[in-house]
Amino acid sequence: MSRSHIRHELSQLESNLRIEIGKLALSKNxxxxxxxxxxCELIALLTQAGLYEHPLFNQITQIDAALCQLDIGLYGLCSDCENEIEVERLDINPVEQRCALCSESHEHEHRQELRLTH
Known part of the structure; x- marks a missing residue:
């Protein structure tokens, strides 16, 4: 997948997400x-509005991270082990931050963390 194709996909995701965030903002006045x-401004505004736990906030920060990684040449590298993320994973989710192995490990740790806090 070319860099311009990735940027186009991320831009489409961003546009759709901006629409959804606009609807959310209207519903919350x-x-x-x-x-x-x-x-960055949108993330700051959502934070100030107390919407940092909303799923749309997570999605917009993931898109921001993916675009930043693309700009500095680190797109497609696992945020944990720095190995390449499997192409299939990026095809499914272009904002994926972890390879399959690290993702599985992260999910396991997160489930353990949830068990300990409940």
Whole structure:
């Protein structure tokens, strides 16, 4: 997959997400300019509005991370082990941050963490 194709896919995801965040803001009576704000500004505005636990917040931060990684040449590398993320995983989810092995390990640790806190 070429760099321009990846950027195009991420941009499409971002556009769709901006629409969803706009709908969320309207439903919460929050004034957000989702179309002209940069991703960093949008993330800051969502944080200030107390929406940092909403799934859309997580999605927008993942897109921001993937775009930053693309810009610095680290897109497609696992955030834990720095090995290449499997192409199949990136085809399914272009904002994937972990290879299959690290993802499995992370999920296992997270499940353990949830058990310990409940």
């Amino acid at each position: 929050i004034s957000l300019d989702t179309q002209t704000s940069s991703l």
